[in-house]
Amino acid sequence: MHRPGILLGIALILFNTPLGFAQPVPVAHRGLAGYAPENTRAAFQACLALRLGFELDIRRIRSGELVVIHDDSVNRTTDGQGQVADLSLKQLQGLDAGRWFHPDFAGERVPTLAQVFELCRHEKLEPRLIALDLKSFDESLATDLAKLVREFSLRDRVVCIGLAIKDPAVRKSLKAADPRLPVAVLAQTRDDLKSALDDPLADWVYVRFLPTSEQVAAARKAGKWIIAAGSQYSGREVEHWQAAARAGVDAILTDYPLELRQATK
Numbered sequence: 198m199h200r201p202g203i204l205l206g207i208a209l210i211l212f213n214t215p216l217g218f219a220q221p222v223p224v225a226h227r228g229l230a231g232y233a234p235e236n237t238r239a240a241f242q243a244c245l246a247l248r249l250g251f252e253l254d255i256r257r258i259r260s261g262e263l264v265v266i267h268d269d270s271v272n273r274t275t276d277g278q279g280q281v282a283d284l285s286l287k288q289l290q291g292l293d294a295g296r297w298f299h300p301d302f303a304g305e306r307v308p309t310l311a312q313v314f315e316l317c318r319h320e321k322l323e324p325r326l327i328a329l330d331l332k333s334f335d336e337s338l339a340t341d342l343a344k345l346v347r348e349f350s351l352r353d354r355v356v357c358i359g360l361a362i363k364d365p366a367v368r369k370s371l372k373a374a375d376p377r378l379p380v381a382v383l384a385q386t387r388d389d390l391k392s393a394l395d396d397p398l399a400d401w402v403y404v405r406f407l408p409t410s411e412q413v414a415a416a417r418k419a420g421k422w423i424i425a426a427g428s429q430y431s432g433r434e435v436e437h438w439q440a441a442a443r444a445g446v447d448a449i450l451t452d453y454p455l456e457l458r459q460a461t462k
Contacts (some may be wrong), residue, residue, distance in 0.1 A: 203345070206337035221446050221461065222325045223454035224250035226431065227267060230452065234298035235274060235311070236265045238316055239303040245317065249454050250326035255310055255342070256333045260285040262339060263310040267332070273297075275307065275441040282333070284376035312348040324354050326448055329425070334367055336371075356381050356401045356424065367397035381424060387412070404446070405429070407437060413445040426450035435460045 224299040228251050236253055238269035244251040254267040258281060269275045271284070286309070295305025298391025308316075329342070344357055355378075361367045362383035371380050382399035384390045386406055393402045394416060402416055405427035415416050416423050429437045430451050441449055443460040450458050 218409050221425070221442050222250045222448040223457045223461075224252050224326055224328055224448050224450040225454040226252050226450055226452045228252075229365075229378075229437060229454070234295045234305055236267055236304050236307070237302070238292055238308050239255070239295065239302060239305055241313055241316060242320065243425070245320045245322045245324060247455070248322070248325060249458075250324065251329070251332055252328035252358075252450055254330045254332050255283050257282075257283060257335060257338060258286060258289055260287075262286050263309050263338070263345070264289060265310055267314055269332070270409060292302065311349075312344055314345060314351060317354075319348060321411075324351075324452065327351065327355045328448075328450060329357045329359070330354055331357060331361055331367065334360050334364075334370075338372040339374040343371070343378050346378060347375065352377050355379055356422075358403055358424075358426075362403045365396075365398060367393070372398050390415070394421060401447075407440055408444050410447065412445045421448045424448040424450060 225244050227235035228237065228291040230240055233243055234238035241251055249457055253265045255263050256266055258264050264426065266274065268274065270280050271292055274297060275294045276296060277292040285351040290306045292307065292377065293305065294305060294307045295302030300430040348350055355369055357378065357380045358366045361371060362381050368380050371378050380398060381401035381403040382393045384402050384404045390412055391406065401422045401424055404423060404425050407429060408423065413423055425441045425446045430449050432455050433456060436455050436462050438449060449457055
């Protein structure tokens with residue numbers, strides 16, 4: 198497809214974006230959603246070409262597959278109507294998930310998680326980081342998710358967020374499915390950090406505050422990584438991005454990953 202190539206060219210021209218590996222890793226919320234329809238292969242392909250991390254949303258559909266879509270209905274991001282959980286894969290992928298964004302993206306489909314992982318392999322570009330936002334959870338989701346992550350050799354490239362960050366039962370289920378599957382725990386405020394660092398089920402801490410370098414060092418000592426997210430980072434928050442980068446966080450989740458990279462290079 199030619200569209201991600203066009204996106205790459207636009208990004209390089211507008212933002213003078215380097216293709217290096219400067220920290221922190223910019224994690225593009227729902228893919229490069231400012232340039233392509235969210236949670237589609239076009240958006241993720243652009244992230245791979247630009248060497249960005251990306252976040253995606255996971256739900257289960259009626260026919261059993263794990264699919265990538267944010268809302269519990271298809272109404273906003275496709276030309277269809279109805280609840281995601283009520284649809285079969287054939288029904289879901291019969292919907293157009295791109296035209297709403299721009300006519301050039303007509304024909305984009307809601308991908309399965311396996312199709313997104315396959316895209317990473319097909320492009321022969323390892324993703325910087327994939328944040329797996331679990332929007333729904335059931336008794337077999339952890340097993341199915343862990344199997345896919347192993348199948349595509351992505352254990353060292355993913356982190357489970359969403360329901361996992363708040364619910365210890367979800368973290369326990371994920372770790373039972375695969376002890377090496379990376380999982381995050383929430384630290385909403387500085388006061389939450391100690392318990393997050395002590396959590397034996399977490400490999401990452403998902404912070405919604407601006408950590409200090411000492412707090413990041415404490416995470417390192419505890420053997421954990423830091424991903425910064427939330428309203429302090431999601432917008433064009435240059436000062437917050439730069440402060441978090443100086444503190445040494447490992448990744449920042451934002452709607453503006455190209456600007457973040459430019460501001461922290």
